[in-house]
Amino acid sequence: MRVSTNSFSNQFLDQVRSLTERQxxxxxxxxxxxxxxxxxxxxxAMQRVLDLQTExxxxxxxxxxxxxxxxxxxxxxxxxxxxxxxxxxxxxLATLADGTRSPDELKIYATEVGQLIEQxxxxxxxxxxxxxxxxxxxxxxxxxxxxxxxNGLVTGVAYQGNTDAPDVEIAEGSFLSVQMPGANxxxxxxxxxxxxxxxxxxxxxxxxxxxxxxxxxxxxxIAATDRAxxxxxxxxxxxxxxxxxxxxxxxxxAQSIATSRGDSVNGLVSKEASADLAQTLLELNQTxxxxxxxxxxxxxxxxxxxxxxx
Amino acid sequence: xxxxxxxxxLGTRSLATQRAGVEVAGQNLxxxxxxAYARQRLAIETSLSVSSPYGPQGTGADAVAIQQIRNGFVDxxxxxxxxxxxxLGAQQDALNYAQASLGEVLDLNGEAGDGTxxxxxxxxxxxxxxxVSTSPGSLTERQxxxxxxEDLASHLNQVDQRLSNxxxxxxxxxxxDVAGANELLAAIADLNDLIINxxxxxxxxxxxxxxxxxxxxxxxxxxVKVDASExxxxxxxxxxxxxxxxxxxxxxxxxxxxxxxxxxxxVRTATSGTPLALSGGHIQGVIDVRDGTxxxxxxxxxxxxxxxxxxVNAAHSGGFALNGATGAxxxxxxxxxxxxxxxxxxxxxxxxxxxxTAGNAGDNQVGLILAQLAEKKIPxxxxxxxxxxxxxxxxxxxxxxxxxxxxxxxxQVVGTMLMxxxxxxxxxxxxxxxxxxxxxQTAFQASARxxxxxxxxxxxxxxxxx
Numbered sequence: 143m144r145v146s147t148n149s150f151s152n153q154f155l156d157q158v159r160s161l162t163e164r165q166x167x168x169x170x171x172x173x174x175x176x177x178x179x180x181x182x183x184x185x186x187a188m189q190r191v192l193d194l195q196t197e198x199x200x201x202x203x204x205x206x207x208x209x210x211x212x213x214x215x216x217x218x219x220x221x222x223x224x225x226x227x228x229x230x231x232x233x234x235l236a237t238l239a240d241g242t243r244s245p246d247e248l249k250i251y252a253t254e255v256g257q258l259i260e261q262x263x264x265x266x267x268x269x270x271x272x273x274x275x276x277x278x279x280x281x282x283x284x285x286x287x288x289x290x291x292x293n294g295l296v297t298g299v300a301y302q303g304n305t306d307a308p309d310v311e312i313a314e315g316s317f318l319s320v321q322m323p324g325a326n327x328x329x330x331x332x333x334x335x336x337x338x339x340x341x342x343x344x345x346x347x348x349x350x351x352x353x354x355x356x357x358x359x360x361x362x363x364i365a366a367t368d369r370a371x372x373x374x375x376x377x378x379x380x381x382x383x384x385x386x387x388x389x390x391x392x393x394x395x396a397q398s399i400a401t402s403r404g405d406s407v408n409g410l411v412s413k414e415a416s417a418d419l420a421q422t423l424l425e426l427n428q429t430x431x432x433x434x435x436x437x438x439x440x441x442x443x444x445x446x447x448x449x450x451x452x
Numbered sequence: 453x454x455x456x457x458x459x460x461x462l463g464t465r466s467l468a469t470q471r472a473g474v475e476v477a478g479q480n481l482x483x484x485x486x487x488a489y490a491r492q493r494l495a496i497e498t499s500l501s502v503s504s505p506y507g508p509q510g511t512g513a514d515a516v517a518i519q520q521i522r523n524g525f526v527d528x529x530x531x532x533x534x535x536x537x538x539x540l541g542a543q544q545d546a547l548n549y550a551q552a553s554l555g556e557v558l559d560l561n562g563e564a565g566d567g568t569x570x571x572x573x574x575x576x577x578x579x580x581x582x583x584v585s586t587s588p589g590s591l592t593e594r595q596x597x598x599x600x601x602e603d604l605a606s607h608l609n610q611v612d613q614r615l616s617n618x619x620x621x622x623x624x625x626x627x628x629d630v631a632g633a634n635e636l637l638a639a640i641a642d643l644n645d646l647i648i649n650x651x652x653x654x655x656x657x658x659x660x661x662x663x664x665x666x667x668x669x670x671x672x673x674x675x676v677k678v679d680a681s682e683x684x685x686x687x688x689x690x691x692x693x694x695x696x697x698x699x700x701x702x703x704x705x706x707x708x709x710x711x712x713x714x715x716x717x718x719v720r721t722a723t724s725g726t727p728l729a730l731s732g733g734h735i736q737g738v739i740d741v742r743d744g745t746x747x748x749x750x751x752x753x754x755x756x757x758x759x760x761x762x763x764v765n766a767a768h769s770g771g772f773a774l775n776g777a778t779g780a781x782x783x784x785x786x787x788x789x790x791x792x793x794x795x796x797x798x799x800x801x802x803x804x805x806x807x808x809t810a811g812n813a814g815d816n817q818v819g820l821i822l823a824q825l826a827e828k829k830i831p832x833x834x835x836x837x838x839x840x841x842x843x844x845x846x847x848x849x850x851x852x853x854x855x856x857x858x859x860x861x862x863x864q865v866v867g868t869m870l871m872x873x874x875x876x877x878x879x880x881x882x883x884x885x886x887x888x889x890x891x892x893q894t895a896f897q898a899s900a901r902x903x904x905x906x907x908x909x910x911x912x913x914x915x916x917x918x
Contacts, residue, residue, distance in 0.1 A: 146491075146879025147484055149872055156868060176560055180551055181850025182857060189847035191558060192571045196839040199575035200826065203582045210586045273589045273814060279807070281589050281814030282774070306809075308816045310586045314827060321814075415558055448886040 168426040217270040252356035276324040277303030285324040299346035301325035343378035453504040462512035466899035473892035488667035490878035535677035535732030542737025553614035573604040578826035585819030594801035612788035644687035645701035677732030757788040771805030771818030
């Protein structure tokens with residue numbers, strides 16, 4: 143085939159252009175570690191990667207949700223262990239307050255019980271991250287409100303929260319609530335911490351009653367009603383502590399499932415979009431060699447013509 | 453019989469012929485880098501013979517014509533390929549810009565929430581809904597949610613703006629392409645006039661004018677696919693869709709843009725007003741990509757925005773803010789251009805209606821519904837989630853661009869092959885011209901030697917009688 147002067151140089155330019163474009167592409171792949179940068183590189187894979195990234199973002203958020211819940215659960219748990227200690231001491235006092243004690247000793251017990259009531263109120267009105275823990279969904283006001291008489295004695299601790307327990311999504315379609323209301327007298331829903339109609343617990347009322355019996359020196363009533371009542375309160379607390387512990391285990395399990403799901407999604411994304419670095423570098427090397435060879439051979443051929451020898 | 457004076461005449465004419473050969477070689481050498489040039493060759497024929505006692509005797513050679521080495525069929529095919537190339541080029545440019553305006557660039561080395569595309573913004577919005585649902589009373593989380601929603605809304609606004617700008621600039625490029633095409637039509641008509649006059653009056657082919665006319669035709673073919681046929685007088689008649697635009701030296705009609713509605717320009721003939729459905733060229737490429745892939749993409753973005761607005765607002769309006777207020781919208785606007793976050797919420801995030809019951813600050817029922825919109829398969833989006841719908845928009849655009857790139861690469865191969873074929877036939881080779889130069893130079897020297905020989909013979913004759 144007849145080759146004109148310019149068709150040789152045009153062909154040379156085309157080859158150099160195509161090699162440069164290829165080098166550019168391979169270098170980009172090597173630098174980013176990705177086979178795909180934009181959708182036109184591989185549209186179907188790009189769609190899959192975007193969907194996987196959405197899934198990954200969802201899983202990461204679930205992990206955040208779980209962490210937040212775990213913090214709340216830990217705060218609740220520490221409040222509950224505090225209440226348990228109070229319950230232990232009140233129970234102990236109920237056992238000690240028998241007919242063998244003098245009225246003065248009983249009055250001293252009464253003072254202590256009064257202090258324990260205040261302490262329990264403080265614990266149960268505890269906050270976490272600006273929200274009250276035990277008011278149900280009324281998180282912006284203290285769950286329990288104390289009324290006192292003229293002498294400063296607590297006459298009642300009323301619950302002003304509700305019995306709703308807000309759910310949090312910890313995995314697709316999977317919800318958990320770690321909050322317990324301070325009191326639940328409706329007979330349905332999450333059990334109340336201090337009072338629950340199903341277990342017969344009413345810790346504050348029982349403690350106030352016990353204190354009043356102590357002040358009156360009424361060890362008969364203490365033996366007849368207070369000990370049993372306080373026992374129900376303790377059982378209720380133990381139930382709540384156990385539930386909280388189980389909740390924390392469930393959260394840890396959910397967290398580890400989320401972590402491994404997150405890893406597997408990342409693996410899938412990598413499979414779709416990552417470049418085989420060894421392969422890329424090899425091809426880049428080959429292309430660079432071809433480029434050098436094209437330049438060298440082209441340069442030497444372009445300088446020769448018949449004119450050189452005339 | 454020639455006689456000595458006849459031979460002298462033969463030698464003189466031979467000198468002129470060889471000199472013409474050198475001139476043609478010179479012309480070819482001068483135009484070696486002119487891509488529109490087809491090499492020329494001197495056609496030499498023997499002159500008429502005269503009768504002599506020895507039979508018919510030749511009287512030398514004359515240059516009769518300068519011929520152009522050109523294949524009209526290859527030229528026609530090249531015109532066709534240039535139209536295809538122009539068409540695909542227009543689409544590539546527009547689609548590349550559209551893809552860039554979406555900003556979906558994969559960066560596996562970056563943090564998950566730091567991507568630049570709308571997909572990341574959508575993910576961040578739903579993550580923010582989740583965070584607020586987990587801590588409904590937290591003003592920090594609420595402020596973060598409003599910020600993420602504003603990011604998404606303003607990104608949608610920007611994408612719409614860029615696509616709208618692209619649409620405007622495509623319409624503008626149509627105007628300038630049509631103006632360019634009309635100029636070329638006028639230029640071809642002028643060249644037709646010159647060629648017809650030159651060839652009819654002086655005789656011979658107007659090679660250089662024809663080269664110029666072919667290059668104008670090629671430029672025109674890039675803009676619009678035309679049918680070109682040469683008339684008997686040597687003029688090139690050009691028609692589009694059966695409408696004759698140029699006939700010999702007359703421009704019978706030109707192209708014109710017109711508003712087909714909504715500022716979208718289409719092309720028709722100026723005089724008869726017939727809308728043209730072109731089949732190739734840059735002009736049609738622009739029209740097809742503007743009214744096809746880009747229009748679809750803008751619709752999809754508007755649908756996505758409208759669905760997001762309606763779904764989020766439907767859930768949000770039934771919720772209660774921290775102060776018990778209800779009924780407010782989360783997003784204002786109706787499409788990608790107008791979507792904004794309700795300014796009341798921007799100024800006071802405590803007005804976000806996350807609770808399902810008035811007065812319960814820790815209630816997150818509406819927040820949960822909002823968060824779960826991420827997973828909701830929405831009928832108006834072909835039963836896809838918002839994210840799935842967006843990622844399929846991205847993929848569709850990518851597929852369109854990918855297809856165009858492949859077709860353009862294929863066309864490039866064909867185009868290059870045709871150009872090579874033409875260059876092989878019509879291109880100038882310096883080596884050939886150099887050897888031709890030497891050939892004609894030697895022949896010139898030989899003719900000069902013939903003349904001096906005849907001169908000496910004449911002198912010998914004259915000096916016979918002293």
